[in-house]
Amino acid sequence: MGSGEAWVVMRTGRAPSNIAVIKYWGKRDEKLILPVNSSISVTLNPDDLSATTTIAASPAFVADRLWLNGKEVSMESQRYKNCLREIRERANDVVDEQTGVHIKREDWLKLKLHIVSENNFPTAAGLASSAAGFACLVYTLAQLMGVNERYQGELSAIARLGSGSACRSLDGGFVKWDMGQKEDGADSIAVQIANETHWKDLVIFIAVVSSRQKEVSSTSGMQETVQTSPFLHFRAKDVVPKRIKEMEDAVARHDFSSFARITCADSNQFHATCLDTSPPIFYLNDTSKRLIGLVERWNTQEGSPQAAYTFDAGPNAVLFTTESNSSLLLQRLLFQFPPAPGVVLSSYVVGDLKTLELAGIKSLKDLASLEPPKELAEPKIPLRTPGELAYIICTRPGRGAFLLKDLGSSLIDSTSGLPFSK
């Protein structure tokens, strides 16, 4: 590589969001982002919820720069620096097929990067965009720099330095983040426990809540919990290890009843731990509680779990059900939470629309004629509160991070080395 040459080498990757069903809350090491307990997540279909990131390297670049969802942001955060440093240290000689440029491993230490990243879902929706974002950054960077894992999970340990839950977004399907024991965090890695084809029967809805108060960030929230909650340590030590095993079993056996029971219990215990913090942290609001009520009433009526809910550090619900129950759950959601007046169906139910078709709902008129679900006959509960949800995303478990080979997917203009202007 000669200096002054005008080449730009780049890669575009995509990484999914994930939703924890055994929750991560609390770090035992703030710097290395080592958790107080292991966690398990379901990877969400990247078609519906993912980050896409283009990373370009060029001798013409004078600094590492980052654009997130159309806005340039600072890379001063230690989280970015740690991820970049760890990948650069592991870089290899690369010959770029596209340009024929040859980059030596030592060159990567000097080459500056332009990074452009976008989510395919609104950041404001509070759908944990940092997990997909950091997973995508680390994955795409590793691809660009020819990094090979020296041990399984090495990349996940680097993504973990960006955002703890990001380590669970490299793989598809069902992923366990093992808390590990080592002081340097080398064994605090994510491992796939089943891939995305293992449990095809699982359907996921995300109910995005409209009115959102200012929320406590998960980083500072978990710090406060570690410092003040008497429950956290007990949960990490005495409750979670058993649940991790039970959840691995439930996934292996496609046992929806156990999966649902543990998922709901662990979401509730996570929020209980937040409430046990001083001052207390509230992520669930009255709409979240009505979503929980919808699922619990249905499950009670049927005498066994038909659906499960889980909530991260915000009021949005992630709901699980099985294929055969999916239209029943969507009908219940749409019955109790119709869209605000003026909102069209196509912007209210988004993502994988197969379930909407299965439910026989083609228009807002079909919504108006929905029958109340049987568990609502008695007792009478105030219902049908239009506009409480902003929209509903229909999705499924999905694949892990991957490269987009199509040049049209690139977010960086190869001639300018800058983001395409929109």
Add this chain to the structure above:
Amino acid sequence: MGSGEAWVVMRTGRAPSNIAVIKYWGKRDEKLILPVNSSISVTLNPDDLSATTTIAASPAFVADRLWLNGKEVSMESQRYKNCLREIRERANDVVDEQTGVHIKREDWLKLKLHIVSENNFPTAAGLASSAAGFACLVYTLAQLMGVNERYQGELSAIARLGSGSACRSLDGGFVKWDMGQKEDGADSIAVQIANETHWKDLVIFIAVVSSRQKEVSSTSGMQETVQTSPFLHFRAKDVVPKRIKEMEDAVARHDFSSFARITCADSNQFHATCLDTSPPIFYLNDTSKRLIGLVERWNTQEGSPQAAYTFDAGPNAVLFTTESNSSLLLQRLLFQFPPAPGVVLSSYVVGDLKTLELAGIKSLKDLASLEPPKELAEPKIPLRTPGELAYIICTRPGRGAFLLKDLGSSLIDSTSGLPFSK
């Protein structure tokens, strides 16, 4: 006593409500109402929150009968039967001063009772009327039948059989319910840790929340928690015993900072335990959370506790502060929670109105000109939501159960033996 004689002998007693600052949640024995942990409460001034009960005995009565807040209700519940049986067994010979009637101890076993009880606050407000009610029943019954305690706390153990928290409403000031160890519950009694004159500086506001969803009864709620919450046993065994000691210390030393810190932490932990129940139990709603936010922001702004909150099995807040801060707290409450349009001040702020005068608030106009408290300058929070509270009760720690000697206080017509018609 000759049969057919038309005499009626009666007593009228009054017993206060109490609010737990270390919470009682979970029974180790459902029948004897023995708790999984000890608890501590503050007795509320009976002038503001109490039950008043008249109990009459007459050879003309053919059955035990009970009228609660103007309506006759069944006495079939084991809770009533247990209280009546225990007191009747301890009855003594009584010569009634009023009528000159002489009743022998064995007569009490046959004499039927008419019991009329009323609260001086709306039952619908969800202000744990059962504690005051059962304490008043047991206390007044014991007075009527000449019962003397054979050991301290014997009456509280009987009130406990009616409603666990009722045992804490016989004494004034600060009361500990010792969980006890015995299988028969004889040592699960309430003891006064300081009387109502001990900490004159303490001021109490009760913020009664307007919109109330149907709530899980505390009896069934605590059963479900005992059966399903991993946190409950840990709380009872590892958290509460330490807090009981710290709270006793704080009360002894008039240490408001510690009192406030423990009170808030224990309220939050009780609700966290409810949330850790399957299905989860929610007693706090979005208004409750805004009340917590009001107190927490003020405390954070000042760098030390200025006020404390605690919530029982419902969304109403009981707020504590000191005399010198009382008008500041009331102003904050009235700033953030103005009454609904059309509600007059005199029905919005009730009880002990000294603080309202101290705060210089004489009319709704004075409310409109309240300055925002300094902690609200930044960040901007949606505020001033009229009508979220139904009303605010101003009160203080108060005395325990007592007899009303004035015949005009009686709720039973001595000629008919029935409740006065209203």
